[in-house]
Amino acid sequence: MKRVLTVIVGVGVLVLGGMIIYAWEPAIPKVPLPEASRFSQAQISRGKMLAGIGNCSTCHTNEASRPNAGGLSIPTPFGTLYTPNIAPDPQTGIGHWSEAAFIRAMREGVDREGEHLFPAFPYTHFTKVKDEDLTALYAYLITHKPVEYEPPANTLRFPYNIRMLQAGWKVLFFDDSPWKDVDGKSDAWNRGAYLAEGLGHCAACHSPRNQFGAEQTDASYAGAMVDQWYAPALDKQHEAPVDWTMDESFDYLRTGGSALHGVAVGSMADVVHAGLAWASGQDIEALATYLGEIGGAGSTSEAMQKAKTLISKAHRETDADMTHGGRIFAAACVACHYNDSRRPNTIRPDLALNSTVTLKSPDNLIRVVLDGVSVKGGLPGVMMPGFGHALNDNDIADLLAFLRRTHNNEPPWPNLAQRVAQLRNETNVNSDDATE
Ligand code: HEC
Ligand code: HEC
Ligand code: HEC
Known part of the structure; x- marks a missing residue:
């Protein structure tokens, strides 16, 4: 009996040890705040546009006077998270993060000190962002206004507050494969898919999640509640009375309103007006092209006819x-x-x-x-x-x-x-x- 127990405890210790080693990520050393001259103006402007598409400042700004300095509360079923300061203040923000540390956070959901981040941060989508786009984002954020501000501490309940457990979550739910264009699809389709699945993280709101807070990949874009707004289904079972057309999707994402559907309100208003507003017309067209694939794109004349009826x-x-x-x-x-x-x-x-x-x-x-x-x-x-x-x-x-x-x-x-x-x-x- 005693031997059996010893074996069980021994195996337990080994498993736990293995988990800790598996979950462990090294800290990436601090660096001095990079000089703005390290980056080209083109990189910085591109980063601004990309930050718009990724809605970084919507989540990372709680007060307009403190852009990107965090503190916005994100209620989750497991407790409340407060977004961190991602302005380049060295003490309270990411001012001493190297580009490598920033890229690891975006790709793997691990902070500079090696702690696992929670998926309320949509790194599960940002992991698809290409190197040159991450560099541009870094260039923009790190040369932006530094703001000294310490956001409130998270109030997640035990055991959800144990960051190490996120390593297990990642094994189960995190697909970190890099973005690959799909052969046989147009450039516009691929660009739209890249933006929607990556930085735009559209599915993060429009897909239902399981009890562990992971998107249900078999129900992508099937509609879900988020922050007490309902983000409607965008797939073939979409809930709009009139089928979406390319033109109406374009209008909706570009201006925030479509004559045949309505206006973007609630969290979608931020997505459009505080985010996609920075994207080029071509990128909005690309997103509309991809949406047409997910939900089916109807013809304008049929949509008009249905609307009249x-x-x-x-x-x-x-x-x-x-x-x-x-x-x-x-x-x-x-x-x-x-x-x-x-x-x-x-x-x-x-x-x-x-x-x-x-x-x-x-x-x-x-x-x-x-x-x-x-x-x-x-x-x-x-x-x-x-x-x-x-x-x-x-x-x-x-x-x-x-x-x-x-x-x-x-x-x-x-x-x-x-x-x-x-x-x-x-x-x-x-x-x-x-x-x-
Ligand atoms: C839906 C809200 C949301 C959006 C959109 C978002 N973030 Fe975050 N982000 C978070 C949350 C929440 C955390 C903290 C997670 C945690 O505590 O584990 C975080 C953490 C981070 C971190 C780690 C910072 C640290 O000190 O640990 C970085 C870097 C970051 N986000 C950058 C970005 C960038 C860049 C964008 C835009 C491309 C972005 N975020 C968009 C919610 C968001
Ligand atoms: C922060 C959460 C969130 C994100 C991210 C988000 N959406 Fe939405 N979306 C919503 C909500 C909420 C609504 C409902 C708004 C309304 O009723 O006006 C909505 C509505 C829509 C609609 C209208 C659907 C209908 O039937 O009326 C479309 C189209 C849409 N979103 C596309 C997108 C695309 C494309 C992206 C990514 C670029 C995206 N959304 C990202 C929350 C989000
Ligand atoms: C004074 C004019 C006015 C009145 C009265 C009014 N609305 Fe509106 N409503 C608007 C405008 C304008 C918008 C578009 C809002 C925007 O984008 O800022 C809107 C938007 C809406 C939307 C959002 C649609 C979407 O696409 O998500 C709904 C739903 C709505 N109204 C329902 C109603 C109902 C129900 C009533 C009566 C109780 C009502 N409205 C009364 C002007 C009005």
Whole structure:
């Protein structure tokens, strides 16, 4: 018995030792802050564009006066993470990180000191970024304004706070194979795929995750909740009432709005306006090309036809509906959301064409009705007022049930009033903010 026990304990110690050795990564020595002259202006500008596509500053900026200095809280099922300072301050940021240390963080999710990073940092996508692009990103970040700021410490629960365990997570879920162009696909397709799967990390929000927080690779782009917004499916089972076309995908990603779909709100507004805005027209076209492959690209004439049919049907059914929800719609929404079926308009999103009404989850529609869309939160120059104060939970539930009934053919959402109440509490954006 004793011998068996000794063997078990011995094997246990060996396994643990092996794990520690496996998980161990060396620290990469500090270097003095590199001189800006080491990099060309072209590299720095390219890095700025790439940082936009990667949305680095959206996650790494908590206050506009402290760009890239971190401190943004990222709630996860395992506790709260705060983004680190990636401005080039030597003490609190990455000012003494060598290029090699930066590249290892982006490729392998390991920090300069050799600690494993959590996948809330989308290194699982950034690992696909090519060498010259990582060098350009480094050039941009390291020559940017240094900001001295120490973000709050993470509050992850035991055992999730043990960084070493991330080595095991990586064995199970991390594919670190480098990006390879796909033979037989066009240059635009390959460029789009490279940007979407790599820096753009589109799937990080649009794919569901398993209980370990890893993207489900067999359900890529099948739609998922992230930060209490629903990032819709972009695959062939997409949830948009009208099939996406190349042109509409381009408009949506370039301007943040498409006449046949709607506007980017919530976290997607940041992706477009604080990120893709720096990308070239060609890169946006490339992304639209790749999206066409994931979700299928319909023809413009068919999409227009479908849009007309949907708008006309919604007009007919709205006129015939005298319910409480229908009356709220007439009083509160129609003035801004009425479209001529021949010419839907981007700045008055037609709710018969809008995926917020057809999505599996009512959350995006509820949040927009509660809080509106601020000038910063959607298309520049226009806004929508919030109705969180004017309408109570039952009013909003009736309004949404009405929209779901008259503006498309999806089954009713269950327990709407309850969900409105929940989101009202959890997403505490005051509707007054919409005017800012
Ligand atoms: C979705 C949010 C998000 C985005 C987008 C993001 N990061 Fe991060 N990043 C994080 C989080 C969270 C961490 C810390 C993870 C941890 O504590 O293990 C991190 C860590 C890092 C680190 C390690 C810093 C350190 O001190 O350990 C670097 C470097 C970094 N990010 C660079 C970037 C760059 C460059 C981009 C854009 C290409 C980027 N990040 C985009 C969330 C993000
Ligand atoms: C930080 C999370 C996040 C990232 C990263 C992200 N998205 Fe989104 N996306 C969302 C959310 C949330 C919505 C819903 C927005 C709305 O209702 O207006 C959305 C909506 C969309 C839509 C409209 C879908 C529909 O049916 O209405 C498209 C298209 C889209 N995203 C493409 C992309 C592409 C391409 C990328 C990568 C370049 C990307 N997204 C990256 C969160 C994200
Ligand atoms: C004063 C004009 C106005 C009123 C009233 C108004 N909206 Fe809006 N709404 C807008 C504008 C403008 C946008 C586009 C916002 C942006 O991009 O900044 C918008 C956006 C939306 C969106 C987002 C669509 C998307 O693509 O994600 C939804 C949903 C919506 N409105 C629903 C409603 C509902 C329901 C009501 C009534 C309770 C309503 N709106 C009342 C002007 C209005």
